[in-house]
Amino acid sequence: MSAITAERCSELPSVSADEVAAYVVDAAVWAPSVHNTQPWWFSGRGAEIILHADRRRQLSVADPVGREMMISCGAALFTAKLALRSLGYIAEARVLPDHADPLVVARLRWRHRSPPAEYESRLFSQVTRRRSHRGGFGPLPLVPGLLDALRRDAIRDGAALRIATDDGSRAAVAAAVEMAERVERQDSMYVRELAAWAPSPGSVRRDGVSPLSYPARPVRTSPNFPSRDFAHGYDWGLPVSSAASGARFAGVVCLLTTPADYPADWVSAGHALQRLLLTSATCGVAAALYSQPVEIDWLREVLRAQLGDCSYPQLVLRLGSTVQSAVSVRRPPGSVLFRGE
């Protein structure tokens, strides 16, 4: 993180707008993104940051309309706002403000101050610690009240968290993930694209899914949620410890949905996703993410029909208790932030 540290705003030294921008982008880059593409860059001057989606980092095969790119940018937006709060600034955000440029995801300004609430500081403390999980979970139930809080928060962000409560609906979501994974593994274009974002061990790349972030062999859960094949046939990945191989619970299976399916909804979904991930992390709960079934149109429709309320599935998640050992990398903030005079 940059040199500024978050303190109560009354105690804050006066910092320049450029220092605030650097601090905010330092944090925002730790948002989750599909295949760790980090499909964003930042510009602005004075007390303003503009978050742009970076089309060159969009997955043209898996994500031709840019939905997952915008979800990733929505997660970066939430993180940037939280970083401003950690400095005691009130973030003023305008989402998709420029009709002429749909890649301008948000304009973020800071003018007024109020001390961060304790929960905001707690969420912020997880920004660099949270990791995507790929494997099973232990048997411990989630902290009481967590799911209700996550559901309420998602609605506040313009999304919804739908929890698969019975075995039948859990099995149906798992089957959609399994089918999507099978379809994608048989399609050479998907396989090539995934391989391009799955660097080999020892790579110095600061993007893509690190071999230190997935298990060397699949950990089966019940029902089973197959992970993406990041190692594509190589002997890559973290050794599976006996503790991890014993963690076979799928955890709480959920769908993140939005009432409509426009770019603004995708940004809302990303905003909701990052709030959910950080809130869960404060309770020792990690999430495994699956976007395969929403990348295949007909499978997405199957999931949608199961929801029965005309909403649009954006992501499948499993939530559970685990100890995280995954490593994740990011591009240096200086390479994604461009400030004018």
Ligand SMILES: Cc1cc2nc3c(=O)[nH]c(=O)nc-3n(C[C@H](O)[C@H](O)[C@H](O)COP(=O)(O)O)c2cc1C
């Ligand atoms: C829109 C979106 C889709 C994702 N889809 C998957 C997925 O299908 N499988 C997976 O293992 N991780 C998925 N992820 C998690 C990313 O791979 C992860 O955020 C990225 O590698 C960075 O790692 P970190 O979250 O541990 O920091 C997704 C994340 C986002 C934001």
